[in-house]
Amino acid sequence: MTTRTASARYEGFGKDGKGHVSTGSGVLADQPYGFGTRFGDEPGTNPEELIAAAHASCFTMALSFALAKEGLTDGLLQTTAKVQLDKEGDGFKVSRSDLSLEANVNGIEESRFREIAETAKANCPISKLLNAEIGFDYRLNGS
Numbered sequence: 212m213t214t215r216t217a218s219a220r221y222e223g224f225g226k227d228g229k230g231h232v233s234t235g236s237g238v239l240a241d242q243p244y245g246f247g248t249r250f251g252d253e254p255g256t257n258p259e260e261l262i263a264a265a266h267a268s269c270f271t272m273a274l275s276f277a278l279a280k281e282g283l284t285d286g287l288l289q290t291t292a293k294v295q296l297d298k299e300g301d302g303f304k305v306s307r308s309d310l311s312l313e314a315n316v317n318g319i320e321e322s323r324f325r326e327i328a329e330t331a332k333a334n335c336p337i338s339k340l341l342n343a344e345i346g347f348d349y350r351l352n353g354s
Contacts, residue, residue, distance in 0.1 A: 219244075232256065249296075259294040259305060266308050266337045266345075267292035273335035277327045278316065286316040286353070309346035317353040324351050 216235035221228050231241040239256070247253030267290040274288055290312045297306045310332060316324065332338055332347045 221245075232261070259296050262305065262337075262341070263292040263294040263308065266294070266335075266341070267310065269335040269337035270310055270332055271312075274312075274314075274328055274331040277331050278319070281319065281323075281327065283316060283318060286314065288316075289313040305341070305343050307344040307346055308341055309348070312347075312349035313352070314349060315352045319353075321351055325349070 217232065217239070218235075219230055219232045221230040223229060226246040228245055230244045232244055233240050233242070243253075243255035244257050245253070245255070248255035249257040249259070270292075271288050271290040278286065290310055293309045293311070294305055295307045295309075296303050299306075312328065314324070314328075319327075328349055329347070332345060338345055
């Protein structure tokens with residue numbers, strides 16, 4: 212079993228509050244977040260951006276390992292995740308995460324690539340974690 216940690220601190224309440232988020236690895240250390248970073252253009256991060264980063268990186272790694280299992284050894288995978296936050300009643304809900312993949316992979320038929328990519332999308336740990344619709348599109352470059 213592997214356990215990773217992150218922490219968040221929020222000083223003040225509501226729109227006037229200010230938060231900081233850190234990861235156990237130290238990659239993020241006291242990064243600011245709050246109403247202005249979540250719903251405005253203030254510098255800092257927000258939970259949806261962090262989920263998008265986690266989903267994009269998890270899916271891309273899962274696909275990489277699946278392609279290696281197929282005997283492929285060289286290529287490039289570039290994924291962007293867009294996480295959507297919607298108003299729901301008095302609160303909000305992350306309603307979906309859309310993965311967009313640009314892949315440069317030689318030596319695989321598109322139908323087989325799509326099958327492997329769809330399996331990676333469904334089975335990467337972050338996809339399994341999210342209780343939201345997960346959209347997916349891709350563009351395969353190569354032959």
